[in-house]
Amino acid sequence: MQETTFTELRKHAKDYFDAVEGGDTVRVFRNGKPIAEIVPVRSALPSWKRQATPLTVKGLSLSRELLGDRDDSA
Numbered sequence: 001m002q003e004t005t006f007t008e009l010r011k012h013a014k015d016y017f018d019a020v021e022g023g024d025t026v027r028v029f030r031n032g033k034p035i036a037e038i039v040p041v042r043s044a045l046p047s048w049k050r051q052a053t054p055l056t057v058k059g060l061s062l063s064r065e066l067l068g069d070r071d072d073s074a
Contacts, residue, residue, distance in 0.1 A: 006030045 026038040
C-alpha cells in the first residue's frame with residue numbers, strides 16, 4: 001500500500017493512478033489523518049458469472065438411490 005498526502009496526489013496523480021491500475025492501493029492523508037483509499041476496481045463480471053469450483057459431495061448417488069427405490073417398489 002502506498003501512502004501520500006493530498007497535495008502530492010494532486011501533483012503526481014498519474015503516477016498514483018497508474019499504481020492503482022496495477023493493483024496497488026493508495027491511502028491519502030490530509031493534515032496527518034487518513035481521508036481516503038484509492039483501490040482498484042473489482043472485475044466487471046458479476047459473481048454469478050465467474051468461474052466456480054464444482055461442488056462435490058461424498059456419499060451415495062442420489063439418482064442411483066432413486067432408481068433403486070423405483071425398481072424395489074415395482
